Amino acid sequence: DVVMTQSPLSLPVTLGQPASISCRSSQSIVYVDGNIYLNWYQQRPGQSPRRLIRNVSNRDSGVPDRFSGSGSGTDFTLQISRVEAEDVGVYYCMQGTHWPFTFGGGTKVEIK
């Protein structure tokens, strides 16, 4: 199975400051069609997950532009340019290339 390793586990951030979450896959996640099925999800307290980013860097409709995704090979990053109070929650990366599709362990973003 492809192991998705996220860091850090916990990320205390000051409001208005940037935040960065790393996600590393244990092997290449380039699919046969050339796509990289690496997505990012936000799970606010008490809510179901919501997709923020698909295919490494494509932001979903309605997602604030302070969220951005990047990466290649086996290293991927989710960045929040200026953290707001509503960004508190757990963030997960997920690879949808190799079955079983797997999630990272999650990064908890909290306000300092």
Added chain:
Amino acid sequence: QVQLVESGGGLVKPGGSLRLSCEASGFTFSVHYMNWIRQAPGKGLEYISYISGSSADIIYADSVKGRFTVSRDNAKNSLYLQMNSLRDEDTAMYYCARSARLLDTWGQGTLVTVSS
């Protein structure tokens, strides 16, 4: 508006069975892959199954293979998960989501508790 609503969760004894449902609205259900993902209390996410629009392509995680069966009724815009031989470790919130590999829309989840 795309919406997914799960139901059917509850308390069941080890070895018991439960059938979850996911009702879809706001999109053409029959053309989309649908998925089940679960989350144990306080834990991360586990992708457990997907099914194609025609039901021709179905896959399961090893943790549920042989015990869980996914199905769908396109006429009713509904997705199902039949869960048999339930174990303590199956206790989780179960989510349905649209689009294999991409999981673009999630339901609110239904809680399954396996306990004697």
